[in-house]
Amino acid sequence: MNITFSFIIIDDSELDCFVTQKFLERSNKSLTINTFQDAEDALKIIRESRNKKSKRPTIVLLDLLMPGMSGFKFVEEFEKFPAEIQKMYRIIILTVLSSNSHPIDIHRVLNNGTVHSVIEKPLTKEKLISLLDDIEPGQ
Amino acid sequence: MSEKIKILYVDDEPDNLIGFKASLRLDYQIFTATSVPEAINCLNNEPHIRIIFCDQRMPGKTGVDFFEEIRVSHPLPVRIMLTAYTDIESIIDAINKGHIFRYVQKPWSEADIIWAIDEANKFYMANSMLSIKNDELQKAYNELNKFAYSVSHDIRGPLTGILGAINLAREIDDVEEMKAMLFLMEKSVQKLNTYVLSMHDYYSLQRGELKITHINFNTIIDELKSIYALNSKTNDVAFNVCVKQNEDFLNDEAPIRLIINNLLSNAFKYQNKASRNKSVEVNVEVKNSEATIYVKDTGIGILESHLGDIFNLFFRSNSLEVGSGFGLYNVKSALLKLNGQIEVTSVLHQGTTFKVTIPSI
Numbered sequence: 001m002n003i004t005f006s007f008i009i010i011d012d013s014e015l016d017c018f019v020t021q022k023f024l025e026r027s028n029k030s031l032t033i034n035t036f037q038d039a040e041d042a043l044k045i046i047r048e049s050r051n052k053k054s055k056r057p058t059i060v061l062l063d064l065l066m067p068g069m070s071g072f073k074f075v076e077e078f079e080k081f082p083a084e085i086q087k088m089y090r091i092i093i094l095t096v097l098s099s100n101s102h103p104i105d106i107h108r109v110l111n112n113g114t115v116h117s118v119i120e121k122p123l124t125k126e127k128l129i130s131l132l133d134d135i136e137p138g139q
Numbered sequence: 140m141s142e143k144i145k146i147l148y149v150d151d152e153p154d155n156l157i158g159f160k161a162s163l164r165l166d167y168q169i170f171t172a173t174s175v176p177e178a179i180n181c182l183n184n185e186p187h188i189r190i191i192f193c194d195q196r197m198p199g200k201t202g203v204d205f206f207e208e209i210r211v212s213h214p215l216p217v218r219i220m221l222t223a224y225t226d227i228e229s230i231i232d233a234i235n236k237g238h239i240f241r242y243v244q245k246p247w248s249e250a251d252i253i254w255a256i257d258e259a260n261k262f263y264m265a266n267s268m269l270s271i272k273n274d275e276l277q278k279a280y281n282e283l284n285k286f287a288y289s290v291s292h293d294i295r296g297p298l299t300g301i302l303g304a305i306n307l308a309r310e311i312d313d314v315e316e317m318k319a320m321l322f323l324m325e326k327s328v329q330k331l332n333t334y335v336l337s338m339h340d341y342y343s344l345q346r347g348e349l350k351i352t353h354i355n356f357n358t359i360i361d362e363l364k365s366i367y368a369l370n371s372k373t374n375d376v377a378f379n380v381c382v383k384q385n386e387d388f389l390n391d392e393a394p395i396r397l398i399i400n401n402l403l404s405n406a407f408k409y410q411n412k413a414s415r416n417k418s419v420e421v422n423v424e425v426k427n428s429e430a431t432i433y434v435k436d437t438g439i440g441i442l443e444s445h446l447g448d449i450f451n452l453f454f455r456s457n458s459l460e461v462g463s464g465f466g467l468y469n470v471k472s473a474l475l476k477l478n479g480q481i482e483v484t485s486v487l488h489q490g491t492t493f494k495v496t497i498p499s500i
Contacts, residue, residue, distance in 0.1 A: 015300040015323040019307050022320075026310055065296070067455035067464075096295045122303035125310070 005135075006032035006056050010042045010074065011063040011094070016121070020061060020094065023128050032056070039069035043077055050085050057088055059135065062115075064095040064106075071095065075109045086114070090135060093118040143168040144260055145187050147216070149178040149205065150194040159192070162249050167256065175200040175208075182213045189215075190259045192243070192252075195222035195229055203229065206237030215267070217259040219243060282452065289453045289464065293334050297327040337465035340397060344472045349391045351500055356382050356423045356430065359396055363403060367419075370407050377418040384425040388499045394473035395497065399432060401466045402493050406436035409457065411488065428499040433492060440487040449483070 007024055011017045017035040024033055036042040042060070049058075064071035071093060078091065093106070097120045109115045116135065119127055147170045148159050156171040163169055170185060172178035174197070182188060191209075195202040206218045220233045223245035233239045240262060241255045304324050311317050360380050371378040399421070406419040414437065422433040441449060445456040450471040453464035474481055479497035 013296060013300050013327065015297075015304060015320075015327045018320060018323050019300065019303040022307055022311070022316075067457065096299050121299040122306060124303070124306050 006058045007034070008042055008045070008058055008060045008089075009033065009035040010037075010039050010060065010066075010071070011035075012037050012066040012068075013063070016063065016123075020123055023123055023125060026125075027128060027132065039066060039071065039074040043069070043074060046078070046085065046089065047081065049088070050082070057090065060089055060091045061094045062091055064093060072109065075112075075114055079112065079114055091115045092131065092135075094121060094123060095119075096121045144189050144256065145170065145185060146190045146192065146256065147172065147178060147181055147185075147188045148192045148221075149173075149175070149197075149202070150221070151197040152194075155194070159252075163252065166253075175205045178205065179209065179212075182209065182216070189217060189263045190219060190256055191216045192219050192221045194245075195220055195233070201229075203232045203237045206233070206239060210238055215263070217263050219255055219259060221245060221247065285452050293453070293464070294331065297331045300324075300327050334465070337469060340469050341465055341472070344394065344397070344469060344476060349476065350393070351389055352392050354388045354390060354392050354395065356384050356388070356425065359392070359399065360421060360423060363396075363399060363421075366400075367403060367407060371419070374407070374410065374412075375417060376407060376410055377416075378420075379418065380421045380423075382423045384423065384430075386425055386428070388425050388428075388430055390477055390497060390500050394476055395430075398470050398473050398479075398495060398497075399434070401470045402434040402495070405466060406434055406438065406491070409438040409491070410436065411439050425499075430495075430497045430499070432495040432497070434495075435490065435492040437490040440489055440491055441483070441485040442487060443485075446483060446485065450481075 009017050009020050009024075011020070014037065017037065021033050021035055024031055034042075034045070036045075039062075046060075062071045062074060069077075075091065078086065078089070091114055093109070093115055095118070097106075097118075106118060110118065117131070119131060143166065145168045146163070148156060149172045150156050150159075151173055153173060156173065160169045160171060170181050170188065172181050178191075178193075182191075191206075193202040193205055197205075200208075202220055202222065206220070209216075210218075217240045218237060219241045220237070220239045221243050222229070230242065233242065240259055243251055243255055301324055304320055308317065308320070311320070360382050364378065364380055367378055370376070403419065403421065410417045410419075416437060418437050420433070420435040422431075422435075424431050439457070441456050445454075448454045449456060450467050452468040454468075455464045470481065473479075474495065474497070477497050479495060481496075482494045483491065484494075485491040
């Protein structure tokens with residue numbers, strides 16, 4: 001796989017961060033991966049990335065239900081960034097889904113176009129491969 | 140019944156009112172009014188009137204008009220029409236517009252009235268029980284909704300994490316890497332375990348009855364001290380306790396333990412690991428039939444903007460440590476049960492102090 005992305009993982013669960021990171025590392029050794037347990041920290045890094053030129057496009061794997069800043073709030077804040085920052089990132093929601101939990105909210109963030117897709121936890125090798133295949137042609 | 144049933148009788152003829160009052164006042168508390176404004180005034184002053192008798196034919200407003208009006212403004216009392224005037228129109232109006240419970244014909248016999256009162260009272264009781272039950276149900280439903288929401292995060296969250304890890308484990312050959320992951324898996328399992336335990340606390344607080352005993356705070360604190368001794372030692376947190384109790388204290392012990400234990404658990408959990416002078420302090424003083432408990436820590440503190448929310452179910456101010464979002468909510472429920480109060484003061488990066496006051500029963 002010839003991937004030219006870097007990754008940001010945002011998940012309040014340490015285990016989920018670890019597992020996602022290891023899966024990604026296994027798909028490609030040379031990836032840059034940053035993990036955040038607090039969405040606010042990730043937002044700060046993204047805000048500061050404005051000054052860095054010639055950055056690789058970054059995929060943000062985002063959990064939704066988190067204490068402090070939730071995934072929805074993160075997307076909301078992200079949408080306030082200037083377009084030149086926004087176009088450097090692709091947000092993919094990686095979360096636990098259940099029939100009664102916030103389907104409307106998910107549709108809302110998907111319709112805005114900021115969020116590329118939604119993947120249901122648990123992450124597996126197969127899901128990751130299809131995700132990477134899916135995102136590449138779009139770039 | 141300790142208190143007499145309150146009844147209002149509205150009639151424009153004072154003689155009728157006197158007769159009614161004379162024959163019933165021993166068994167019931169009777170209020171009378173000679174006009175509709177007077178009756179409404181009486182209802183406003185006496186919110187516990189259960190039954191209203193009203194004459195149909197009065198100057199100004201009729202009985203039906205009166206009932207129609209108070210059906211909205213004072214819906215609780217049971218309405219009974221009292222009349223000699225028996226045309227079908229007024230009966231239909233009384234039923235359809237006034238939503239009356241009974242129709243008693245004049246001249247009435249005492250037996251008729253007493254029977255009507257008994258039936259009306261049963262109806263009133265059933266209705267008010269229903270409204271109390273309804274409120275309780277509404278509260279239970281609201282909490283159930285919160286549960287449904289939290290189940291996905293607090294139960295399915297750790298579970299899918301563990302599933303993902305198992306999935307990844309098939310790919311891992313390195314023992315160290317595997318150990319690192321097992322450590323994180325253990326944390327997730329512990330989180331689930333804590334969640335289930337707190338759910339049990341939550342349930343017993345909502346349902347249980349009070350069990351009043353003589354409480355010795357020295358015993359409670361000594362036990363907690365031995366429970367937290369290990370934590371204090373391994374994490375290098377000084378643990379100081381002070382109990383002053385020179386009088387008897389009566390209340391339910393289990394919720395008191397739960398409150399102190401939850402506050403202590405938080406005090407130890409949310410310490411700044413890098414700090415040198417870490418301490419947790421518990422002070423209990425029983426004076427003038429009231430216990431005042433201080434739990435003070437030198438931990439990470441709570442954001443001021445979060446202070447208003449920390450007692451809410453599933454609210455978590457901080458994601459650094461394993462927590463279920465039940466702890467302080469359970470503390471608050473326990474205090475509600477014991478008729479106690481809690482106050483919190485916190486300075487970010489310096490520490491938090493909880494002050495709990497519980498009355499002796």
